[in-house]
Amino acid sequence: MNRSARSKTIIYVISVVSIVLWGMSYLWSNQLVKQNIPVEFIVCVRSIIAGAFLYLVNKLIHEDIKFYKKDTWKFIGLAICEPTVYFVLETYGIKLTESPTYSALVVSTSPIFSGIAGIIFFKERLTIINILGIFICLTGLALVVTHGDKTCGEYFILGIILLFLSVIVEVGYAIFTKQLSNDYAPSVIVMYQFLIGGVFLAPLAAFRMVPSFDISLYTSWSVLKPLLCLSLLCSSVAFTMWAATIKNLGVAKASVFLAMIPVFTAILGVITGTETLEVLQWMGIAIAFAGLVLTQYVRKERL
Numbered sequence: 001m002n003r004s005a006r007s008k009t010i011i012y013v014i015s016v017v018s019i020v021l022w023g024m025s026y027l028w029s030n031q032l033v034k035q036n037i038p039v040e041f042i043v044c045v046r047s048i049i050a051g052a053f054l055y056l057v058n059k060l061i062h063e064d065i066k067f068y069k070k071d072t073w074k075f076i077g078l079a080i081c082e083p084t085v086y087f088v089l090e091t092y093g094i095k096l097t098e099s100p101t102y103s104a105l106v107v108s109t110s111p112i113f114s115g116i117a118g119i120i121f122f123k124e125r126l127t128i129i130n131i132l133g134i135f136i137c138l139t140g141l142a143l144v145v146t147h148g149d150k151t152c153g154e155y156f157i158l159g160i161i162l163l164f165l166s167v168i169v170e171v172g173y174a175i176f177t178k179q180l181s182n183d184y185a186p187s188v189i190v191m192y193q194f195l196i197g198g199v200f201l202a203p204l205a206a207f208r209m210v211p212s213f214d215i216s217l218y219t220s221w222s223v224l225k226p227l228l229c230l231s232l233l234c235s236s237v238a239f240t241m242w243a244a245t246i247k248n249l250g251v252a253k254a255s256v257f258l259a260m261i262p263v264f265t266a267i268l269g270v271i272t273g274t275e276t277l278e279v280l281q282w283m284g285i286a287i288a289f290a291g292l293v294l295t296q297y298v299r300k301e302r303l
Contacts, residue, residue, distance in 0.1 A: 011248045014241040015257045023264030025234040026094060026103055027272065028226035033095040036212075037223060043087040044198055044205035045227060050235030051194035054187055057236075065188050074176055078189070079196035081173035083235075088201075089166035096159030106163035107261060113171045114255030121175055121251075133294025134256060140263075140291055143284025170258075174251045177243050186243035194235060263288055 032042050058065050067075060094103045119126065180189050217223060245254045263285050 015245045018238040018241040021238040026265050031226045038208040039091040040205040040208045044201035046231045047083045047194040048198035049231035053236045054191035078176040081169050083197040084200045086169045089162045093159045093163035096155040110167045110258045117171045118251035133291045137288045137291030140284040140288030177246050181247035187240045190239040
């Protein structure tokens with residue numbers, strides 16, 4: 001395997017790892033909202049822990065963490081998109097739909113919006129095969145989440161609307177990340193993203209948390225465990241890997257991996273005993289993976 005092929009394989013591997021971690025994030029977020037932990041608190045603490053952890057990592061590996069003044073507004077825009085707006089919309093969406101799998105399905109539609117953004121802002125190219133792959137992938141996903149016994153919340157429709165808004169914000173995040181990726185290491189971009197986002201979210205988190213604060217609940221392992229998993233794995237690790245994915249694959253092709261989140265959410269749900277999959281759902285998973293392969297197809301030029 002030559003160096004180029006090896007590098008691409010590594011990018012695909014870290015892309016999948018990111019998606020697996022984000023698939024778990026729906027389950028961990030669901031655990032917290034079921035304990036009536038305020039969404040704003042979850043997002044704020046998750047962001048601060050993730051930013052602080054990445055600061056220590058960047059210091060330990062001697063990564064250059066300074067940024068240029070000309071990029072200040074890009075970093076602010078990045079932090080406003082994620083975590084400030086995206087995570088709040090996403091977590092409320094999960095809470096209102098009361099279905100981690102349906103929530104993941106809505107977020108998986110982002111390749112359609114991101115593909116359009118990649119073409120408009122970065123002149124990225126998608127072939128007919130790539131576009132066909134996106135729709136095959138989404139067809140497979142529909143089979144995964146529309147079969148089986150699912151229980152939806154009373155405010156399901158409102159939750160779906162919030163999740164679709166989060167998808168639009170996700171596109172903005174990808175655009176800012178792509179713009180910054182040529183001048184900064186992925187871990188540095190994500191570090192500032194969460195530190196700035198944590199500052200934005202702190203007043204809102206305090207306002208929502210103080211009236212019903214119960215120290216025994218907030219310091220219990222049932223709260224700390226999913227919160228630490230979200231902070232260190234789903235934020236610090238997954239977002240750093242995802243920034244590298246966007247840098248190497250582009251906005252359009254990278255976003256297709258997001259479509260696989262509900263697949264991993266469903267599979268992990270089976271493993272943890274919170275979901276069951278029917279035969280048609282397993283078929284949907286196979287179709288979705290086939291579509292994903294087509295989205296990454298690049299025609300080789302003849303010599």
